[in-house]
């Protein structure tokens with residue numbers, strides 16, 4: 001084996017088979033268990049997509065109602081998590097808070113080491129409900145505001161916005177956010193899903209696998225990009241600054257966040273859907289300048305990067321859409337996580353159902369045959 005045998009970044013390596021998601025990066029296609037993302041974004045709710053990912057089929061009305069009740073039953077904020085949030089919020093940013101909270105949820109779940117399919121599905125629903133509550137409560141507590149109790153009459157996404165802001169979202173806000181949740185739910189073998197799979201492959205439990213995934217999603221080359229896009233757009237401020245800002249970034253060898261993708265070599269279909277929604281939300285938002293500036297930045301980059309396979313990805317427009325919904329930038333990546341929990345757990349169901357330890361190799365390129373030197377003889 002030589003270093004030329006290494007698939008850097010595991011690009012092009014198939015690690016497993018899945019029935020959850022198919023991406024055609026050249027055509028810009030994203031399909032969850034046979035359903036095109038454009039159809040799901042138009043017709044499905046987040047709860048239906050969660051059911052689809054966990055069962056590889058869309059639910060009947062009774063099945064959907066069953067899942068909704070399961071999520072409702074798990075929506076409350078556990079007292080130990082509330083105490084934790086009150087202790088941590090001045091020290092720890094939201095993604096790490098979520099990572100810690102998931103491990104604590106595992107610690108207090110007596111069934112955490114039960115890896116049967118039925119229990120794992122229960123845990124998947126529990127985490128889906130509770131992670132949203134954790135992020136909403138964290139945001140309330142850090143502002144010195146009372147935690148908002150969940151509302152049983154609201155769907156998962158609308159209830160999250162309600163718990164976050166204390167105000168019931170209007171129909172367009174609720175639908176826009178729900179579509180964003182649908183778009184982020186699943187994306188084949190991305191870095192955070194792979195992390196979750198590696199952890200689960202040791203037969204560690206679902207909570208630890210999800211904590212690994214959250215830690216991986218946090219990085220700016222993955223889920224952290226949406227917050228980074230917001231910072232770029234905010235720093236640009238005005239259309240006339242776009243060229244100088246981008247030129248300076250590229251001259252420093254930096255990447256424009258929200259652009260480029262390991263798999264898509266055309267515009268990410270999720271960016272197309274979010275842009276469409278953005279036009280609607282902009283009509284009623286006092287923060288539309290972020291969206292308008294994102295459009296100008298996109299157009300500028302299309303010319304600047306012409307000929308390179310670098311196009312907007314999902315994070316490019318999610319930043320300004322969330323901003324227009326009144327969500328603070330440091331919650332954009334946690335929001336990615338509270339949606340992707342469905343895809344992560346769906347992959348974990350597949351992994352636990354047909355497990356093999358993930359343990360690749362590395363090509364050794366260090367020194368060999370060295371004589372051991374006693375410490376007093378080392379320089």
Ligand SMILES: CC(C)(COP(=O)(O)OP(=O)(O)OC[C@H]1O[C@@H](n2cnc3c(N)ncnc32)[C@H](O)[C@@H]1OP(=O)(O)O)[C@@H](O)C(=O)NCCC(=O)NCCS
Pocket residue numbers: 009220221222223225254255256257258259260261262263310313314315
């Ligand atoms: C997502 C990403 C990590 C994929 O990267 P990758 O598949 O490892 O691709 P590479 O890092 O090998 O990049 C290939 C080339 O495109 C360039 N490139 C990639 N993304 C770029 C970006 N956002 N801005 C400017 N140049 C970029 C690289 O510099 C490299 O150029 P070179 O061949 O001249 O050195 C990368 O596109 C990126 O960093 N994007 C910004 C972060 C982001 O939005 N992440 C969210 C993804 S959903």
